[in-house]
Amino acid sequence: MNYPAFPLYPGKYALPAVPDPSEHAAYVRLREPAATLADLDGVVLTYQQHVMHYACSRYWNRQLEGWVRGELRVLEYRSRILGICGGFGLGAPVAALVLEQLGALGATRVITVGTAASLQRELRAGEIVVCDRALRDEGVSHHYLGPAPYAMPSSDLTDHLARILRARTTEVRRGTGWSTDAPYRETAAEVAHYGAADVLTADMEAAAVFAVAEHRNIDAAAVFAVADSLVDRRARQNSPVTRNALHVALEAALVALGDTARASQRPGDEALR
Numbered sequence: 001m002n003y004p005a006f007p008l009y010p011g012k013y014a015l016p017a018v019p020d021p022s023e024h025a026a027y028v029r030l031r032e033p034a035a036t037l038a039d040l041d042g043v044v045l046t047y048q049q050h051v052m053h054y055a056c057s058r059y060w061n062r063q064l065e066g067w068v069r070g071e072l073r074v075l076e077y078r079s080r081i082l083g084i085c086g087g088f089g090l091g092a093p094v095a096a097l098v099l100e101q102l103g104a105l106g107a108t109r110v111i112t113v114g115t116a117a118s119l120q121r122e123l124r125a126g127e128i129v130v131c132d133r134a135l136r137d138e139g140v141s142h143h144y145l146g147p148a149p150y151a152m153p154s155s156d157l158t159d160h161l162a163r164i165l166r167a168r169t170t171e172v173r174r175g176t177g178w179s180t181d182a183p184y185r186e187t188a189a190e191v192a193h194y195g196a197a198d199v200l201t202a203d204m205e206a207a208a209v210f211a212v213a214e215h216r217n218i219d220a221a222a223v224f225a226v227a228d229s230l231v232d233r234r235a236r237q238n239s240p241v242t243r244n245a246l247h248v249a250l251e252a253a254l255v256a257l258g259d260t261a262r263a264s265q266r267p268g269d270e271a272l273r
Contacts, residue, residue, distance in 0.1 A: 006142055013146055021104035021216075028067055028105065035067060038106030040074065042257025043083035044250060045098065045209070047114040051246050052086040068101040069094070080258035083107065092138040092181055092208035099212045099220075109219045109260055111161065111253040112209055113246060116177065116201035116224035117186075119194055121231045123173065126241030128249055129200050130162045131177040131222040134207035138181040141211035150176070151210035154219035161221050161256040169248055175200040177224070179207035191230045202230060219260070223249045 007013075028035045037043065046052055052071065055061070061075035061084075070088030074081060088098050099110060116129065123129070133150040136142065141151050165172045176199045180186060186202060194202075206222040213220035225245035 006139070013142070013144055021100040024101050025104040031066065035064075036106045037067075037083060037102060038108070039081065040083045040107060041080045041261035042109035042111065043072075043085055043102055043107045044253050044257070045095065045110060045112040045114075046084065046086040046246075046250070047090055047112075047205070048246060049087060050243065051113060051250055052084060054247050055084050055250060067105060069098050072102075077254045078258060080254075080261065082254055082257055091204050092140040092179065095205040096140045096144075096208045096212045099209055099218070100216070103212075103216045103218050107218065109157065109257050110209070110213065111157070111220070111257060112205060112222045113249045113253050114203065114205065114222075114224060115227035115242065115246070116203040118226050118229040119178065119191055119199050119202060119231060121229075123200060123226055123229075125226050125228065125239050126245045127171045127173060127226045128165055128169065128245050129177070129224045129226065130158060130165065130172065130174040131201070131203075131206050131224065132158050132162075132174055133176050134203075134210055134222070135176065135178045135194070135199065136207045136211070138179045138204070138207050140208035141179075144211040144215040151179075151207040152214070153206075153210050153221045154213070157219045157221040157256060157260055160259060161223060161252060164252045164255050164259075165223070165249070168252060171245070173200055177201045177203050177206050177222070179203055179205065186230055195231060201226065221253075221256070223253060225249055 059075040061073045064072045072085045088094050133152050162174050178194050178199050225242050227242045
């Protein structure tokens with residue numbers, strides 16, 4: 001029996017789309033004519049609401065209501081102006097949609113901060129993992145990139161994020177993640193297979209974020225706090241170590257985005273800020 005390829009329409013990743021994210025930016029600017037994120041040093045995407053609350057409790061911030069799906073705020077961190085976006089839900093499709101909207105409004109650097117499940121017995125809750133490539137076992141990335149097993153982040157931003165984290169904590173790993181749309185269909189066979197291939201974590205969004213970012217020329221990176229295990233099954237709990245790891249990851253992401261923006265700034269740009 002012949003089964004259809006995915007996506008169903010062959011080669012669609014190379015074809016222009018009918019809707020364009022610039023339409024979203026134009027819609028926002030009907031209400032906010034000056035709406036732009038081009039002056040931000042970067043944006044953190046987060047999937048846990050307490051990470052947003054943590055950032056807002058520590059740094060000056062204001063909300064940009066209605067600019068993107070979810071809650072978008074600008075905050076001041078060490079003299080840099082950054083964005084943080086959350087409250088939009090979980091999974092590759094919504095992460096891709098939000099990244100498209102951010103990019104259409106001018107964002108050029110993004111780091112996702114979220115949780116993941118461990119695929120390695122020694123990788124415990126509260127440890128931090130920087131994802132340097134993501135297995136494309138979700139659907140979104142295949143609509144943006146040609147056939148390949150992995151989606152890749154920005155190497156420079158990922159390297160810098162890893163350096164910052166390693167200077168702050170010893171509980172940091174770096175490696176491959178497995179992105180899947182079906183968290184309740186992660187099978188023992190897959191866990192054993194990917195674990196034996198040294199894949200560190202399972203998540204839902206990284207491959208899609210990397211694919212959209214590559215397609216739209218956005219620098220993207222991803223960092224996870226381990227929340228549970230798929231190897232010797234330990235269900236997710238409201239663990240203080242995971243919560244603290246997310247806060248450490250957030251702080252490192254803010255530093256990395258600010259440093260990257262500073263390094264890319266042209267002479268004289270600082271006077272414009």
